[in-house]
Amino acid sequence: MGRLFGTDGVRGVANADLTAELALGLSVAAAHVLAEAGTFEGHRPTALVGRDPRASGEFLEAAVVAGLASAGVDVLRVGVLPTPAVAYLTGALGADIGVMLSASHNAMPDNGIKFFARGGHKLADELEDRIETVYEQHRTGEPWARPTGAGVGRVTDYAEGVDRYVAHLIGVLPNRLDGLKVVLDEAHGAAARVSPEAFARAGAEVITIGAEPDGLNINDGCGSTHLDLLRAAVVEHGADLGIAHDGDADRCLAVDATGAEVDGDQILAVLALAMREAGQLRKDTVVGTVMSNLGFKTAMEREGIRLVETAVGDRYVLESMKAGGFALGGEQSGHVIVLDHATTGDGTLTGLMLGARVAATGRTLADLAGVMRRLPQVLVNVPDVDKSRVDTSPEVATAVSRAERELGDTGRVLLRKSGTEPLVRVMVEAADLEQARAVAGQLADVVKSALG
Numbered sequence: 001m002g003r004l005f006g007t008d009g010v011r012g013v014a015n016a017d018l019t020a021e022l023a024l025g026l027s028v029a030a031a032h033v034l035a036e037a038g039t040f041e042g043h044r045p046t047a048l049v050g051r052d053p054r055a056s057g058e059f060l061e062a063a064v065v066a067g068l069a070s071a072g073v074d075v076l077r078v079g080v081l082p083t084p085a086v087a088y089l090t091g092a093l094g095a096d097i098g099v100m101l102s103a104s105h106n107a108m109p110d111n112g113i114k115f116f117a118r119g120g121h122k123l124a125d126e127l128e129d130r131i132e133t134v135y136e137q138h139r140t141g142e143p144w145a146r147p148t149g150a151g152v153g154r155v156t157d158y159a160e161g162v163d164r165y166v167a168h169l170i171g172v173l174p175n176r177l178d179g180l181k182v183v184l185d186e187a188h189g190a191a192a193r194v195s196p197e198a199f200a201r202a203g204a205e206v207i208t209i210g211a212e213p214d215g216l217n218i219n220d221g222c223g224s225t226h227l228d229l230l231r232a233a234v235v236e237h238g239a240d241l242g243i244a245h246d247g248d249a250d251r252c253l254a255v256d257a258t259g260a261e262v263d264g265d266q267i268l269a270v271l272a273l274a275m276r277e278a279g280q281l282r283k284d285t286v287v288g289t290v291m292s293n294l295g296f297k298t299a300m301e302r303e304g305i306r307l308v309e310t311a312v313g314d315r316y317v318l319e320s321m322k323a324g325g326f327a328l329g330g331e332q333s334g335h336v337i338v339l340d341h342a343t344t345g346d347g348t349l350t351g352l353m354l355g356a357r358v359a360a361t362g363r364t365l366a367d368l369a370g371v372m373r374r375l376p377q378v379l380v381n382v383p384d385v386d387k388s389r390v391d392t393s394p395e396v397a398t399a400v401s402r403a404e405r406e407l408g409d410t411g412r413v414l415l416r417k418s419g420t421e422p423l424v425r426v427m428v429e430a431a432d433l434e435q436a437r438a439v440a441g442q443l444a445d446v447v448k449s450a451l452g
Contacts, residue, residue: 009114014056027067029135050086051101055215069153082249084346091120102248178203187223191249231259243351251334252347287329299372385451
């Protein structure tokens with residue numbers, strides 16, 4: 001059996017890769033593994049289960065709830081809520097397990113399962129590995145203790161989740177958003193109710209698009225992966241800024257009043273300066289990834305803020321933040337983690353904090369984001385290659401060295417191996433877009449020739 005867990009839980013096409021049987025079995029295995037690890041400490045365990053609005057989330061939720069209850073775990077079912085809300089409520093309500101059903105920014109046919117440990121933190125790799133092992137043992141017929149009678153789990157709907165999460169968001173804001181006009185693109189996803197309510201309660205005038213989920217339209221031409229509708233709406237309504245989430249609202253991208261994109265690196269730069277000014281940027285450090293724009297690195301260096309880089313993936317950003325005691329980190333894609341207030345990327349919180357900075361300073365978002373110059377990045381995917389040899393190929397190494405000499409101090413090259421496909425991603429960054437395109441194309445040709 002190949003590893004089921006990726007960097008962000010278990011994902012696949014719902015009812016093909018991710019079946020009800022798999023969801024139920026993983027939930028049983030998770031309950032047993034966490035019991036073995038001493039998580040329950042002799043008390044009757046509780047799990048909190050949420051989902052995004054995908055149609056498949058309905059049957060997968062039923063399977064997860066059934067699995068947990070059959071393993072003797074009481075379940076609080078919170079319904080449709082963002083991933084960061086499920087993580088927050090898992091901690092706030094003292095649940096032993098949190099489960100989120102979502103495939104984030106993926107298209108509607110996909111879905112996923114993500115488990116949180118007590119406190120709302122992602123499970124460690126070794127626990128995920130153990131869950132897979134136990135799941136496989138159960139699947140192949142190894143018996144497990146099944147509670148009966150009063151020992152089975154009870155299932156309760158927890159309707160207060162939205163209000164409690166929104167109150168948390170409002171409570172951690174440094175200032176209100178009075179006077180701001182904001183357009184929110186909810187991607188027809190999990191934040192369709194939560195985000196507009198939070199921004200309105202914070203004082204903003206709110207216009208929403210993509211806030212009518214029907215189970216089938218999540219991420220469909222809208223949200224953080226498709227900004228054109230948001231750009232047009234911001235300009236049409238004369239708004240101060242626009243905020244875009246993805247399907248489970250753990251991401252936030254923005255556009256300024258002119259409709260220009262403000263990406264995750266720029267948002268991080270704005271928040272880093274705001275938090276340092278408030279004395280909240282611990283060790284004057286922000287955590288990014290190797291994909292962080294060179295302009296972001298340059299801006300942080302100029303402002304006297306240290307940048308710690310990790311592998312791509314918000315889990316690696318979070319691990320580095322915890323290990324170093326840092327308060328702020330994130331990715332260019334819009335995963336921004338403010339560790340004092342969230343255990344995962346939180347798109348609504350990020351958008352609120354960005355709006356709060358605009359409101360507090362009286363400056364436009366374009367002006368604030370101008371702290372960094374975003375250098376053009378060109379990404380070329382090279383499919384059907386032996387990615388295992390990308391680090392050892394002399395031809396590739398020679399081509400990369402030649403490209404780096406050509407770019408000099410004004411650019412850089414990065415080759416990344418796909419985690420799941422026979423694919424190498426060639427990323428080239430340069431002050432000149434055409435130069436970046438030319439270098440990326442040349443490198444891609446070498447990678448294809450050498451590894452194909």
